[in-house]
Amino acid sequence: MFEIATIKQNVRVPPRLWKKNIKLAVKAALRELEGKVSKMHGILLSITDVKSVGEGKILPGDGAVYFPTDFEALIFRPELNEVVDSEVTDMTEFGAFLRVGALDGLVHVSQVSDDFFSYSKEGVLQGKQSKQIVKIGDKVRARIISVSYKAEPAKLGLTMRQPGLGKWEWLEANRIGNKKE
Numbered sequence: 001m002f003e004i005a006t007i008k009q010n011v012r013v014p015p016r017l018w019k020k021n022i023k024l025a026v027k028a029a030l031r032e033l034e035g036k037v038s039k040m041h042g043i044l045l046s047i048t049d050v051k052s053v054g055e056g057k058i059l060p061g062d063g064a065v066y067f068p069t070d071f072e073a074l075i076f077r078p079e080l081n082e083v084v085d086s087e088v089t090d091m092t093e094f095g096a097f098l099r100v101g102a103l104d105g106l107v108h109v110s111q112v113s114d115d116f117f118s119y120s121k122e123g124v125l126q127g128k129q130s131k132q133i134v135k136i137g138d139k140v141r142a143r144i145i146s147v148s149y150k151a152e153p154a155k156l157g158l159t160m161r162q163p164g165l166g167k168w169e170w171l172e173a174n175r176i177g178n179k180k181e
Helices: 022-031 168-177
Strands: 002-013 042-053 065-076 083-092 095-100 103-108 117-119 125-127 139-148 155-159
Touching: 002 022, 002 042, 022 042, 022 065, 083 103, 095 139, 095 155, 103 139, 139 168
Parallel strands: 103 155
Antiparallel strands: 002 065, 042 065, 083 095, 083 139, 095 103, 117 125, 139 155
């Protein structure tokens, strides 16, 4: 989920940024956090505004100044059980990678559907009974089933195996097939 969050944090401003006014120096220091993962906030994508900067403090042995700061940032925080519409960006023997906001997530081959899917020579996942395929560029709907911030970038586990999830073409065909005329 994307959101604008207000964050309170002490910001380290190194001496190389001191020639700017304080607010601009703090904003420049905050830019170094963009793209970083935080367990508390998610992925900080962009600093949108610096609201306030308090009085700075110098710590012994560190030439930088630390300023208590309130700032707004655009963040991406994937949430468990969130349903996401996405596109397949890569295929492997063990599953499909989807672009979810600022991250790639994995739909393991066992989580594509109830059919048994395997990786073919053509670089697609194909269902044994249904003959349905998933390939790079397909639009899909998936659910986030795991989020790990242990590594950078963060990792997402996804499933398409539940009702209402899967390749858009399958969902549309199922919707049309279930209409009563």
